Amino acid sequence: MARAEALPTLTRAELVRKPRSLWGDAWSSFRRHRLAMAGTVVFSLLAVATVLGPFIYTADPATIDFAAGYQAPSLVHPFGTNDLGQDLFARALLGGRISMAVGIVAMLISITFGTLVGSLAGFFNRIDGLLMRMTDMFISLPSLPLLLLIVYLFRDALHALFGPVVGIFILVVSVIGLLNWMPVARLVRAQFLSIKRREFVEAARSIGASDVRIITRHMLPNAMSPVLVAASLSVGAAIITESALSFLGLGFPSDRPTWGRMLFDARNFLELAPQMALFPGLLIFLAVISMNYIGDGLRDALDPRRLGA
Amino acid sequence: MGAALSGGGRWRGLLVALASALLVATACTTPPSGASPTTGASASASAVARGGGGTLHILYWQAPTILNTHKAQGTKDYDAGGLILEPLAKFGPDAKPVPFLASEIPTLQNGGIAADLKSITWKLKQNVKWSDGTDFTADDVVFTWQYVADEKTAASDSETVLGVSKVEAVDKNTVKVSFTDPNPNPYQIFVTGLGNIIQKKQFQSCIGAAAETCAENNKPVGTGPYKLVDFKPGDVVTYTINDSYRDPGKPFFKDVQIKGVADAATAARSVCQAGDSDYGWNMQIEWSILSQIVSGGKCVMVTHDSPNVERILVNRADPSASLGDKRSEPTTQHPFLSDLNVRKALAMAIDRKTLATQLYNETGKATCNIVTAPAEVNSPNTASADICQFDATKAGQLLDQAGWTKAADGKRAKGGKQMVINYLTSTNDLRQKEQAIVKQNWEALGITVNLKNVPASVFFSSDAGNPDTAAHMYYDVEMYTNGSSDPDQQNYLSGWLCNQIAQKSNQWKGNNYERYCSTQYDNLFAQYKKELDKTKRSQLAIQLNDMLVNDVVIIPLVARAFPVASASKDLKGLNGTPWESDLWNIQEWYK
Numbered sequence: 001m002a003r004a005e006a007l008p009t010l011t012r013a014e015l016v017r018k019p020r021s022l023w024g025d026a027w028s029s030f031r032r033h034r035l036a037m038a039g040t041v042v043f044s045l046l047a048v049a050t051v052l053g054p055f056i057y058t059a060d061p062a063t064i065d066f067a068a069g070y071q072a073p074s075l076v077h078p079f080g081t082n083d084l085g086q087d088l089f090a091r092a093l094l095g096g097r098i099s100m101a102v103g104i105v106a107m108l109i110s111i112t113f114g115t116l117v118g119s120l121a122g123f124f125n126r127i128d129g130l131l132m133r134m135t136d137m138f139i140s141l142p143s144l145p146l147l148l149l150i151v152y153l154f155r156d157a158l159h160a161l162f163g164p165v166v167g168i169f170i171l172v173v174s175v176i177g178l179l180n181w182m183p184v185a186r187l188v189r190a191q192f193l194s195i196k197r198r199e200f201v202e203a204a205r206s207i208g209a210s211d212v213r214i215i216t217r218h219m220l221p222n223a224m225s226p227v228l229v230a231a232s233l234s235v236g237a238a239i240i241t242e243s244a245l246s247f248l249g250l251g252f253p254s255d256r257p258t259w260g261r262m263l264f265d266a267r268n269f270l271e272l273a274p275q276m277a278l279f280p281g282l283l284i285f286l287a288v289i290s291m292n293y294i295g296d297g298l299r300d301a302l303d304p305r306r307l308g309a
Numbered sequence: 310m311g312a313a314l315s316g317g318g319r320w321r322g323l324l325v326a327l328a329s330a331l332l333v334a335t336a337c338t339t340p341p342s343g344a345s346p347t348t349g350a351s352a353s354a355s356a357v358a359r360g361g362g363g364t365l366h367i368l369y370w371q372a373p374t375i376l377n378t379h380k381a382q383g384t385k386d387y388d389a390g391g392l393i394l395e396p397l398a399k400f401g402p403d404a405k406p407v408p409f410l411a412s413e414i415p416t417l418q419n420g421g422i423a424a425d426l427k428s429i430t431w432k433l434k435q436n437v438k439w440s441d442g443t444d445f446t447a448d449d450v451v452f453t454w455q456y457v458a459d460e461k462t463a464a465s466d467s468e469t470v471l472g473v474s475k476v477e478a479v480d481k482n483t484v485k486v487s488f489t490d491p492n493p494n495p496y497q498i499f500v501t502g503l504g505n506i507i508q509k510k511q512f513q514s515c516i517g518a519a520a521e522t523c524a525e526n527n528k529p530v531g532t533g534p535y536k537l538v539d540f541k542p543g544d545v546v547t548y549t550i551n552d553s554y555r556d557p558g559k560p561f562f563k564d565v566q567i568k569g570v571a572d573a574a575t576a577a578r579s580v581c582q583a584g585d586s587d588y589g590w591n592m593q594i595e596w597s598i599l600s601q602i603v604s605g606g607k608c609v610m611v612t613h614d615s616p617n618v619e620r621i622l623v624n625r626a627d628p629s630a631s632l633g634d635k636r637s638e639p640t641t642q643h644p645f646l647s648d649l650n651v652r653k654a655l656a657m658a659i660d661r662k663t664l665a666t667q668l669y670n671e672t673g674k675a676t677c678n679i680v681t682a683p684a685e686v687n688s689p690n691t692a693s694a695d696i697c698q699f700d701a702t703k704a705g706q707l708l709d710q711a712g713w714t715k716a717a718d719g720k721r722a723k724g725g726k727q728m729v730i731n732y733l734t735s736t737n738d739l740r741q742k743e744q745a746i747v748k749q750n751w752e753a754l755g756i757t758v759n760l761k762n763v764p765a766s767v768f769f770s771s772d773a774g775n776p777d778t779a780a781h782m783y784y785d786v787e788m789y790t791n792g793s794s795d796p797d798q799q800n801y802l803s804g805w806l807c808n809q810i811a812q813k814s815n816q817w818k819g820n821n822y823e824r825y826c827s828t829q830y831d832n833l834f835a836q837y838k839k840e841l842d843k844t845k846r847s848q849l850a851i852q853l854n855d856m857l858v859n860d861v862v863i864i865p866l867v868a869r870a871f872p873v874a875s876a877s878k879d880l881k882g883l884n885g886t887p888w889e890s891d892l893w894n895i896q897e898w899y900k
Contacts, residue, residue, distance in 0.1 A: 062745075062749065063749070064745060064746055064749050066663065066667045069597075070597075083595065083597055083742075084742060084745060084746075152776070152777075156630050160630065164759050253759060253760040253761060254741040254744060254745070254760050254762055255741075255744070255745050255748060255760050265738065268574050268594070268595075268598045268738070269597075269598065271601065272597060272598065272601055
């Protein structure tokens, strides 16, 4: 305060301005990224619609009525109906809950685990070889037999504990997440190796910062950009993988709609009822592309070298 | 899967959206004109010369993996091997045997079948040659029996040698088959694709334990119209004319290619829309899609009635996971499916007519029998039975009577325990839609239904270690298609005997997946087995069928037409039979 008094030219408003923080800077930078803001709006809309939608739009997503099959979009059925005469809008809203949740949770699992392994491997030379060979091993594992094995081992237990839908949800997101962390681990390790000997890390070390502090406060923020891009990409991959799992009978029951499942079911109806593929495809597209722009904006906003630019 | 896991999902979603948008703009607006089913005229191909046609392109959505049919793993292998190997006779569309390597069909009248039904004597065609130029003789037939009968060979068609005491070569062209007991079905061996004759010279070092890894399994020498050119297991088989084939005017097509493709719809589109293939096998596709694919006019649908019935199996044992090793063992009792009223209610609640017309239409009819072909064993009694009528009100009353009443939340419960049905089938779009319809029917009654599907390779696997196979029956109900594989019903109906129950002690090898056991049924079957008179046999088969239906051991849904195939409209000479491969008379096909 003493110094402030010594500078009488500053106005009062300038004096009480809050100190700039990393997150504050990031937010102001993110806000200037138009596509990122558009992505945030679209993604939030999708999230709100899938969470609250089924309470407002109350048509039953499961009722079969062959007389109402193959209807084009109308006021009664905003997305039209499928071959069984089920309302596609109701199915899309309900299906979005699972798809969005699977996409996001699986992404969080793969990012967390991948970052953990990658940063440890990149920082500690002693365990680098071990961790990276483990990563190679996971990359070379054939995913389908592994999925079969995991599902057979844990399905009944989870089913008994959490019921058919929640049990399968836990299984699906952990399986997808845990089979998807390897690229992230490699990216993070590469970043860590390239910044480990940089001056700011040496400086932190020389003033006695602990390993954990160096990793979390100094290196991770500088290594986050590729991780965020990988994260946004993996949301879409998870949504599609979930549909493949469901089709093989390893995922959700066949009567539980998800976007991927709806898209998969539509593949033979492109000519008869294009709305069956169009809407779920569009929703997956919107979810994935908005997530990508959010990732893009976050990368720019969080990159310390771009701050203030 | 690999691609999906590695992050291609973003573009796939976009691409499909764009593709569908494009298709909206360019979709052909011609309405489906309702394809006319033809069974293919059995026109004589005498006007066409041997080898006059080019290559015949056939698509299967399961690719052949082995060509020795005695080691076959499925229909695809029997069908692909059947172009090379032949049996003595095959069953034609009228369920009567047609001679192939035999010069005539042995009967009681011509003395070929002994009066005591304990032996059958086959006369073989003279001067038949293997495709390597050597003579086909009775020794090859005897060898085939030895090969299949050797337990170490582990032949997949070993049921054909059950009860056969001896096969001997009377002379170069005569074979006598003796049975341990009088056999009302003397055509059980060397007839149909299960009875293909293999060459002694080629396979004599492959008998027994050596059969499994024998290289000859993938390049059999045969007497059939075609011989092998190239075989890539799991992908494609190429054949060319067997120059030694006995009929100088046949076959018409010079080369044949059988190729495996991804799924039934892909095969149908290739035949009916692109027109670059001639024949697509087993079109198990929803009727709405199939009729639209076929409507283009480039192809016709080949269908005829079959013994195959899509059915729901009702578990009598308790499949609760909490039972551990005792799960679905015949010693346990199902908590509610052991009650006849509950089973009746489940049967009556299903709208099988809607299911059949909407999903199968010309490829299947609603039925309440599990024995449907030949016509003389198709029971006339069940159609009027009350359990075969769709009546949700009555079904609800039956459940009330059984003590399963609706609680405040609309769910059926008894003694505080809710009625929950776990319902398993194989992965197939059509089956998942059937499940959805049945679920809706049952949930309307207040029953909670959990659907589950597993890949066909798992569901129909004989792996004792796999809990999701049909035989393990770790579910309350299961659904699939089955039927007698020959016009005689004995083998098929034996699948509901007490001693056929699939369980842990027999590694789930029995055919009785329902864990159904009734002394009444066993006694009636014993009577059927002894009965030698054809008419009385048919009557008994009908009684056995009625017993299974009335006791709701199974819930029959749809009598499927078979094979449902798509064929180029120029292709002539097809004459499908339910008892044989689609390609059983390929030497008669022409364009």
